[in-house]
Amino acid sequence: MSEAQFKQLQEVVADADKVLILPHNDPDPDAVASAMALSHLLTKTLELETEIAYQGIIGRAENKALISYLDEPLQPLTAVDLASFPAVAIVDTQPGSGNNAIPLEAMVAIVIDHHPWREATATAKFADVRTEVGATSTILTEYLQAAGLEPDQQLATALFYGIKTDTIGLSRGAGPADAAAYVYLQPKVDNDALIEIERAQVPIDYFKSFDMTLRAAQLYDHLVVSYLGPMAYPDLTAEMADVLLRLEGCEWVICLGVYQDNLILAIRTRSPEGGAGRLAQAMVDRQGTAGGHGIMAGGQIPLRSRDPKRLTSRLIQEALRHLNIPVETRAKRLV
Structure with a gap:
């Protein structure tokens, strides 16, 4: 991430007192980690209030275990007053993709994703869509590095797991940026927690x-x-x-x-x-x-x-x- 991009990201929400961050529906580890990282970034660099909300269900045992380890950072969208947020950011998804709670005509401040570009994304004030990377967590890890913010153990574990699951341990769809983020995060990971997440008991x-x-x-x-x-x-x-x-x-x-x-x-x-x-x-x-x-x-x-x-x-x-x-x-x- 360039310094100019980071400055642009900050500028689009500089006038907002709080930001709502939405991952895609039924969020997976990459979406959850990306939302948490963006929340951390905006809170630490701009002192903004942020909330992370989701629509759908977190059903997979590993995903439930991750959310539990992260101390339940997400809340159901039904519990949020959308009108009270002057700015909305979406991660690991885009406007018009059909897998998020944002109406096609809605104005979105920030879009960060690694899936193919959607035409509606052009309406966002800031969009960073990189199809050459295997996980949105990789992009957010770069953001933290650009801001000089070192993720704590919980966030590092979430980001590492997000990259690991979306790229199947860097074996599929991963690029150099994913490998660099993976190596950067690995020493910071809570390995005991990661084992418990990956081997979560199922009903x-x-x-x-x-x-x-x-x-x-x-x-x-x-x-x-x-x-x-x-x-x-x-x-x-x-x-x-x-x-x-x-x-x-x-x-x-x-x-x-x-x-x-x-x-x-x-x-x-x-x-x-x-x-x-x-x-x-x-x-x-x-x-x-x-x-x-x-x-x-x-x-x-x-x-x-x-x-x-x-x-x-x-x-x-x-x-x-x-x-x-x-x-x-x-x-x-x-x-």
Whole structure:
């Protein structure tokens, strides 16, 4: 981050007495850590009051453990008076992406993200969108360094874990900036806490979902698809997709499930060419919202009384065409 960028960031909120920081819906570790880092930056450099709020559910056991370790830094958006904030910042997401609580027409002061650029982001007063980095936590780590602020152990652990999860330990979609931030943060990490977060205990329903995912999984050449049905929390599709991607010979995984009258989909790939975000866009098209980047993506489609299984079938046909797998390919059961 250049000195000019840092100065510009400060200028867009200099007249505000407090700032609301929003990560994407159902925030993951990268989004949580990025929000915390921006809050720390604005508080220490401009003495601004900040609040971090989120929409959705934090359902994954590891994410719950991280939030607990960080002393519950986020609050539900329903508990916040939006009108009382003269400035809003969003991290790990952008206006118009469909995965945040910001209306498309709303004015946003700050956007910091690593996903592909959205046209609506141009309306923000300050936008730093870098698709060449693997995690928004990397960008915020650079901000702290530029401001001369050393993260404490909690924040360093969160940022490190955000980079680690989004880049799979620097193995996917990571660039030089991610590696530099990773190395900078590693000595500051609370390793005991990190182990507890990564090995967080899961409820019995997790194993029921795992069983259902395996039983429903179908193989189309190098693609694995699983329809989970109704889900207790929306990021279960992503959690199960991460598991299925470990299958030997698998290059692509698509998991789908229903949450609150929406069909949720998660995509993962091992393909060196990436393209998960493009696949998500192709599948969802104008039916809902989708986004992501090279190795992971997601989306959701409002059901509006439609049969989720029939919609899933149509989406899978689109995925087969996009991945150049013959649509007549007969699916094989995984188990």
